[in-house]
Amino acid sequence: MSSKLLVVYRAFDPLDHMSGIAPYHDAPNANIAPPDSCAVTAATFLIRHTSIYANDDEWEEYMAPFAERVKKAQKAGTLRFSDDSPLAFLQDWECPINDDNLEKATEPGLEDAYQLGKRFRDLYGQLMPPKNLGRKKHRHHGGKGKGKSDDKPLRKGRSARTRRNERRHAREEREAQLKKPKVPFKVWSASSGRDVDTSKAWVRGAFPHWQNGDDGEGDQDTIKLIAVPNKNKDWADSLTPHKICDAFSKEPGKPEAQTWLENYGPPVVERLNKLVDGLEIELNDVIAMQMLCGYETVIREDRKSAFCSNKLFQDDEFRAFGYWNDLHYHAFVGYGSKVAPYLGAQWLNVSTHNLLSAYAPPHRHPKHTGFIGKLVARLFKSKLPPPSLPPDATHTQLLFPYFTHREEPPVALVALGLWNTTTEQLPTDSMPKDRLWKTSHLLPFLGHVAIERLSCDRQPQPGSTTSFWRPSQPVKDEFVRVLVNGAPQKLGECQDGPGGSCAKDEFARFVERRLELYGDFEGACQKPQE
Known part of the structure; x- marks a missing residue:
């Protein structure tokens, strides 16, 4: 990560225990590089918005009374x-x-989002539209003038180097046009101002200026920012499912934290x-x-x-504050919440479907009924219920960035069964130092959960032979790995692949099992009878 974004901590730093109000930092044991002999071929990210001045509830309940006195x-x-x-x-x-x-997003926070976009370009540039797309009409940055767009009379006086560069640019432009997607690369954002501003800053960092539009909203031809209404029930239960779940409440965990x-x-x-x-x-x-x-x-x-x-x-008092946050988040978006896995399963379903469909023929999302539906289900070896109206329904891209609120990364984590605390105690009279649930590792501003699809060389089987005059080409196998703020996470049920990853087909079956348990969003979100 760029040094402007990555926070390098001392042996102890209070910011390492700020949970949901810390600047972005990678989680412990972060290792973003794919496993040896593997390449990332598709990826989906659920990203919290960048730094804000304050959450309104925290301001009114704690900071405002103190500041006023x-x-x-x-x-x-x-x-x-x-x-x-x-x-x-x-x-x-x-x-x-x-x-x-x-x-509102802060200026340092917008700079962090911009740097995160640059980091994505470095790590996942091969999954994004080529930089040259749309460059031709912006090559001279607009306006006519000497040596700019109206420059044909000067062509004879140009050096050989300049003419070579012109030919190279033209060739690159033609190659880029051949790769041009039929629809724009989409970046999805919850509709709140802080999410949209974060997304725009990320776009400005991830794409060249001739693609990112006037303010990061995209040029609409190559890049397009889509603001998803916070309470839109028609978009695979939205990017902010907690806002459309009647059974969800932010009150659980407050008594324990107090x-x-x-x-x-x-x-x-x-x-x-x-x-x-x-x-x-x-x-x-x-x-x-x-x-x-x-x-x-x-x-x-x-x-x-x-x-x-x-x-x-x-130091221990800052650690105690981190645990105060853990108790609160555990109860309202963690394993202490009855609705959390149902909320997170929606994004998991959409993301898995898109990752499995990468490199497949263009298609919509038919229900698994009828000849076409059954054919698609058999093709992808999956019984996953297709999302009702997922983003990028025709699968024209390989990288899926989603920007949302702080509640969503934790519920996605629970839907995946990671950091499972159902077998451990979180007491209110002492602080277990070796607990699994540490929101400081998950929820800084710009904190994220990622799922990557990997293509890896198959290792030679014992006893296999290769002709010395015709070495066998490496056979590729496909896997899936999950990361939390750059740190790979092993799924409890499937971790036999490179770097603890999971075979792609087995991951699909794992998600099917999770959706069998937590797919009933509407049922789980019914308002409790009083």
Whole structure:
């Protein structure tokens, strides 16, 4: 990853425990390179939007009350600090968050999304439209002038090198046109402003300026950004299924998180109140200040926050904040939620269908009935129910980027059965350090779940021979691997392929089994009877 995006952590860094309010960083054990002798031939990504000023619920419940009391104390002139107090900065502190910028993408966040787009170009450029598409009409960046578009009279005076470059550009243009897709390469985004702005910044980083349109919305011929309405029930249950699920609630997990705060927070409150006069630090202020550590880091241009000081919070107190987030997310979008796997199964179904259909003849998504439907099902060796109206219904691309909200990567993880915590306890009176469920590894801004289709050389079988005058060509086998923020994840039921990947056909059967369990989205999302 570009050094501008990848955060290289010290032995301990508070940002490594900020969960859903940290700048992007790869998960532990990240290894984006495909396994030896393998190449990525198709991929699908479910990506959280980039950094925002603040989530409205977190602002109203925690940070706003704290910021308002600090502001009143500043106006009253009552703030006094002990010598070398790590809270002394509050004397002149101005909160960068307000009601006008809530939920909006930050400038550093847009830069991060741009850098993520560049990273995709480096890693998956072979799955994207060729860079030369659409270049001809933008070669001179518009406008007539000396030596530009109206330059035929000057042709004789050009050097041989210039003429060679012209011929090369023309040849590249012709080759690119032969590869030109019949429909634009699509980038999908949830319709909220922060998602659309993230997608546009990503497009600007991933594609040359002659393809990305005026503001990253795409030129509509080669690239096209599609904003999917947040509550659109007709788009394979939408990019934000939690918003159309009546049974979904953000309240689960809050009591457990509060109980944990009541365990780790009081000693922190007692210590901090000795460092300041004129401001009474309350229990919820611990969460407010730890949240501000994350948010200020993704808001301020220098990417620093005084709230991240290890003189203000000790290492274990930052870890405790990470666990506070884990308890909350576990209950409302993790294995503690009854609806989470049903929400995540929708994206898993769409993505698996598109990956299996890559390189297949162009086709729509017929139901598995009738002659054509049965033929398609037999061709792909899959009984997967076809999505009702999935993106890119004619399968004209090999890379599928989806930008969405923070709730969606965790539910996709649950649908895949990864980081399964159903057999472990998440107590509210202690913090298990070796727990599987660590949202700091999943949910930073731009955090993502990816599924890659791999083509790998088949290893020679024992006893096989090869003629010395005609070496056998390597036979390709196909596999699927799952990554979370760059870290490969092994599926519990299938991990015998290169790098712990899963054979493509077996992965399809695995997804079928998951959909048999969690495919009834409408049934699971019925509002509970009161």
